[in-house]
Amino acid sequence: MSKQTENTARRRARVRRAIKAVANGRARLSVHRTGKQIYAQVIDDAQGLTLASASTLDKDIRAEIKSGANVEAASTIGKLIAERAIKAGVKDVVFDRGAYMYHGRVKALAEAAREGGLNF
Template sequence: MASRKEALVRRANRVRRQIKAVANGRPRLSVHRTSKNIYAQIIDDVAGKTVAAASTLEADLKGGLKTGADVAAAAAVGKLVAERAAKAGVKEVVFDRGAFIYHGRIKALAEAAREGGLNF
């Protein structure tokens, strides 16, 4: 029986493989969450570069949040990464939820990014 970590890695790889198959050159919005923080970055897989990134560890977000591990924090990160992507000229992305279920903080981040101007 596979350990929990191995199962998460396998699920993340499966999701990422499906996303890369339909990306058509669009960068991907990759999300990672821990028990205390949430991170998002827009990655251009063709060039192998990170175009924009945001997390709850940043000083401007950290001061205004109650905690980095709630839906409000995820929404703030989603809005911030969308703003930074717009500055970098990215409007179309594919959403990479990794091994995480599209629910709660992951869903809040995705909806805030959509409201911020990203299309996926």
């Protein structure tokens, strides 16, 4: 395992450990970003189920965004994941940024999800 992969895995585990300590049974809003896309999932860790998901690869979203790798696309996904999570009956979540720093696209997605009605 390369040093960079090892550091990323360690950072991801540290964030996940902190989230599990404060979750109190709430679902987890997990974010994954790549160079071209951004993905979000609301996960119930107790049952191991994905309750809602959204990404820039969704057909209805793909038509309205120019690129999946910018802040505008992340905001769109944040609003969509909030809408789908509320539809699934989830209002309170814990934000899991993974190994990513809380700025840029990750921050835009989180703020849009809050505006969409999720509490975290």
